[in-house]
Amino acid sequence: MSTALVYQDATKLAELIRTKEVSPVEVVQAHLDRIHLTNPKINAIVTVADDALKAAKVAEAAVLAGEKLGPLHGVPFTAKDSFDTAGVLTQLGSPIFKGRVPDTDATGIARMKKAGGILLAKTNLPEFSYWIESDNLLSGRTLNPWNLDRTPGGSSGGESAAIAAGMSPIGLATDVAISVRGPAALTGVIGLKATHGRIPMTGVWPRVPRRFWHAGPMARSIRDIALAYALLAGPDGADGFSTSPLSLDAGIGVVPNRPIRVGWLVEPGFGAIDNDVAATVRAAAEALKSAGVIVEEVRIPVLEQINALEVLWKLQAMETKPAFRKATAGHEDLIYKHVQGVFDTPDTSIEDFVMAEQQIETMRDGFAQYFARYDALLCPVTPVPAHAHDAAEFVINGQTVSSLHVMDATAPLSVTGLPGLSMRFGTSRDGLPIGVQLVSPWFAESTILHLGSLLESLSPVRDLHPTLANMGIQS
Template sequence: MTKEIIFSDATKLAELIRTKEVSPVEVVQAHLDRIAAVNPKINAIVTLADGALKGAMAAEAAVLAGDELGPLHGVPFTVKDSIDTADVATQRGSPIFKGRVPDVDATSVARLKKAGGILLGKTNLPEFSYWIESDNLLSGRSNNPWDVTRTPGGSSGGESAAIAAGMSPIGLGTDLAISVRGPAAQTGITSMKATHGRVPMTGIWPRAPRRFWHVGPMARSVRDIALAFSQLAGPDGQDAFATSIGQFDAGIGRQPYRQLRVGWMVGPGFGPIDPEVAATVKAAAAALKDVGVFVEQVSIPALERDFALDVFNRLHVMEMKPAFAEATAGHEDEMYKMSKTMLSLPDTSMKDYIDAEQAAERLRDGYAEYFKKYDALITPVLPIPAHKHGVVEFLINGQKVDATYLQGATVPLNITGLPGLSMRFGTSKERLPISVQLVGSWLAESTILHLASLLESVSTVRDQHPDL
């Protein structure tokens, strides 16, 4: 039963608890045991929440008393260590914030708790959530459960590794350019960055540049992502960006009223893509076509005119540098390599900054034009599967690029605020997960969740787990 518990999705666990087939105490204890067994090898969990078992006992009492139960009642969840958790350390991957314990939960954490979830622990990240590997001076490096010599990604790499390894069924990560979707792809789980403003960023640091940051669910299944998003979405009266209108329909199994139109592309506009990844995107497109979706290969000219990664780099440095400088002032000897790199970068000139802002508008317009004709887009998440630790330069499909290019297909959605979902749909020749990204128009999370559920239903890799 323990193996069934640790590799069940959150929806299944909530059902088992609701029907009294397992108790919340059994579920939480099974995950604590799993953490004790495999976390020394993976280093995904950096802090355990002292009140998890006590919360599980209270949840069990509520079930036995016949109380009204939330949709995640008794289900443990984990949270990236940049997201505030009341009375549980939130240290942001830095010795500068060692021992920092917030008084109040971030809005996203509070909403999962309100749904009945039980905070299990905090997960690893790069210093200040700023890099594509989860490594820092405070808690060290996280490893990929599929191959510990490889990274589980960043910046939500500890969260992705914890879920993939069976230490947590569901959790929260943040995303500036890649950070919930990339790690999910590298570890074979599912995640979603919703439309910007759908989920409040209250209680999460860093916030600059605010228009690019997102918080989103990471889990084992598409239905878990839909369930979590239904609880997370909506303004909180504190994050001024979180004012998006529109209702979310969590019924991902419902048939749309017309045939959906979906395009797929592996470039140009993303940088080089490994042939195995490109083949997986094409296979996902073919699978949707087989179940009745109209699918065709497309291009988006705006992505060819303005390379989104270059646009992002010219915009975010000017806004993140002051935040990093303020946080590290007087603590320069406790900074890790990426903070030092950030602070050493030259300022963007005002002309280049304005040009980049105009390029960002052109990218938004380009996607708007695309979504006049199509309901969704299938792309790669990453150009390659999970890579070895510490690699900073890659040869991808014959082209040499630096590590920032891993963000080529994900960062356009941060610039434009579009929703994107990452899910596994293939396996590399080295037996590593390969994922695809489903992109929807603004506020169209229901559409990409529906399409993802169709892909999940025909997937041959859905129930595969790392052997630890």
């Protein structure tokens, strides 16, 4: 029964608990057992919450007493180790913060708990959340449960790997350029980066540069993502970027009362794209068309004119350095290579800084023009499936590109604040998950959740999970 439980989605687990078919204690224990079995190979979990079973017993008593239950009552969840968790280690992927235990929960954690969720564990990340893989000097490297020689991505690779491996049904992650959507795609789960500010970042570090950081859910079903989004979205009175009322778009059932128009795009605009990835995007476009969606191949000129990742890096390099230098002062010997890379990046001139900000405005205008004609965009998440650890470059269709190219299809949404949904829709020739990305206008998350639900129902890869053999475990 425990094996079946760890691959149920959070919505189903909540239903089973509500109807007393299973107890919260059984569910939490099943996931703790899964962590014990798989985490030594994957290294996705860095801290298990000591009181998870105690909280499960309290949740069980509430069910038996007939109390009113929240939508996630008794369901375990995990969170990237950049979310503050009251009484539970939050170490930010750095030995500089070893032993740090916050007094209060981040807003996202508090909202999951209010819905009845039980914090199970914290997940691995790169130092300070700043890299495309998830490794650090404190807790080491996370491996992809589909193939241990491949990365689960970053910076939320621990979260994506934990969910893919059945250690958690649902969790919280963050994204500044790729960090929710990329790891989700590389491990075959689902991730949502909502409109910037839609989900408060209170209690998450770092926040620099604040106007690009996002928090978002990861899970294994669209309905779980929609539920989590509805729970997490809305102002908290503390995050000055989180101001839009929840009533604007609750993410459930709010779709245009007419045929939906979707444009799909592989190249040009995102650079070189692996053939398997391109074929997966095309297959998703055909699937939507078969479901009655108006689908057309498109080009978005601004994506061909401006490299969003280069723009983002020019701004980040200047804005992160002061915060990181303050955080690491006196501990320079404990800085890992990724944050050191930030320090080693040349300063951006004020002229280039201003130009970068203006380029972002131009990109927003370009997307606004696109969304005047289409309800959504379908495109790649990453240009390649999960790649080898520490890869410096890729060869795609005979073209050699930097490994940073992995962010070229995700960074445009980060700098413009657009929402993006990453979900699996294909498989590479060597058996790795391939994701597609759905993009909607600002504050129209319901559109991409609706389209994601359509794709989920039509997907050729439903209910696929990495095996214990994939994870190097003898069954």
